Amino acid sequence: MNRMSWFNAVSLTLGFAFLYIPMVILVIFSFNESKLVTVWAGFSTKWYGELLQNEAFLNAAWVTIKVAVFSSTMATVLGTIAAYVLVRGGRFMGRTLFSGMIYAPLVMPEVITGLSLLLLFIGIGLDRGVLTIVLAHTTFSMCYVSVVVSSRLVTFDRSLEEAALDLGCSPAEAFRLVTLPIIAPAVISGWLLAFTLSLDDLVIASFTSGPSATTLPIKIFSAVRLGVSPEINALSTIMISIVTVGVITASLVTKHQVARQKREEQAAVRT
């Protein structure tokens, strides 16, 4: 291994410092004894204890998890189907348009997505609540799922599906018995990505949530406007850990499984 040059070492340190010092400070102050956020008064976990007593936060957390689970599951189903049709569907009318449109929400400003969804929900007279947040999150996270899944499908050897058809599978059986098990790692990491995105989202949720349902990011945001409390620091620390675990799991699953499956597939396909 080459030793790192001093220039690279400094750049790396600065880069990571830039990214992580704010979060480290937040985590440290979540263990602060004092009620004043900027004054260190010794180590304590009392804010975590108080957090557990706070009904409003717990409710918001429960709503957030419900929304994340439902929306990421729906997004995974829809995104996988969309990816499958776009990669495998062959040429059909408007294919290019559709594949462009599936990526459009990726670059669309969230404010616009949120606003248009709000107008839609008002237009059709849907009361804003958990359902509308789930629908909104499904809408924007399914394109992420479809990007992840279609990049896997592109490298998928088509003759495997043809072999399944040839051996007596209907197209649906071929998908269920051959395609899905092989692309499963990509589908799982797509789900984890959608889950994390839904957990984080503030902008779209604030457009589509109603008085009956508030997600955690909205709760935190509005609480912070009244001043940062150590309780929020504690809550944020918990969220950071959840998201970190989620992202690390997703990338590990993807890395290991995709690499292994690809190796197996290539080995199976060619000597």
Added chain:
Amino acid sequence: MTASVFEPWNDPEAKPLIHFQNVTKRYGEFTAIDNLTIDIYEREFYALLGPSGCGKTTLMRMLAGFETPTEGKIFLAGQDIAPVPPNKRAVNMMFQSYALFPHLSIWENIAFGLKRERMPKHDINDRVEEMLRLTRLEKFARRKPHQISGGQRQRVALARSLAKHPKLLLLDEPLGALDKKLRQDTQFELMDIQEKTGTTFVIVTHDQEEAMTVASRVAVMDHGKIIQVATPDRIYENPNSVYVADFIGDVNLIEGTAKLNGSEAYAMSWHEGHAPLTVKSPVAFSDGQKCHLAIRPEKVSISAEKPADADNAVQGRILDIAYLGNISTYHVELPTGAVIKAQTANTRRIARRAFTWEDTVWLSWTATAGVLLAD
């Protein structure tokens, strides 16, 4: 051994298993298959041979059901199969890439098609065991495809496609991924399995040696058309066109004009100042018609002196010698500038070879050695 020779294509009573009737397949402007009519009989080992892009794979994919003909009909055992989807056809395919399911074990790969048929469990067991025995894979049943060698994977693919007792087995370049030695062994294994199971095999290949080895009949294709269908020996000895003669094996082509000279014999003038060549041909040529004499290098003899009683003899100079161990090919340049290849078996050690570079030699062949082909 059966006393009668297996050649149902010569029997007017025999019903073909597969009948292509004026089949055409177009992709936009490109015609992949051009008004093609062929018959394939039961128990045949039928090879589709041709350069890449000649339409042989398209033809096979139409049989499997992955492509539908633009025009014409395909009959399998008398039934038009155009409306039958691939999963309902009594046809199985062995893919060029083998397409083994990476997430399933060898055993499950072979059982895959049987399970789709809702076969009782112990019947599936028996059939899979039988296929494993046939392909000598018993020891590998529990392994995954990436844990076995290329030759073993090829046998798994074969076992999987044979497990369902197809009426017809399609093999798409089945041995392309194997090295030469393994390929030769596997060719004989394939023939053996075909004979044991009595299944009709259609094989697609661009390797003419492979087609000649395994097939009962070879169909040579070019640009979506069948040029010639015949047994390997007839394809080699009696090609019906310059294309087939040139595609199969090595050949010398001499251009000239024909002139009738006795019964089924022609004098072919090929170059001014040289005596015309004597050729026997059952195919009739009119006087002055342009033609090609196709003659295989191993049918041309090479000698130092002019042979006394040869039908044809020409003199030339050795340009090049290709030494292949068992045989040597001499490239001999004639005074006309044309180069004729002559092949001899190296029955003696190389140190005692009679000819070397730049030697003047005589090439000779009999009147029946070559085939006269129309332009």
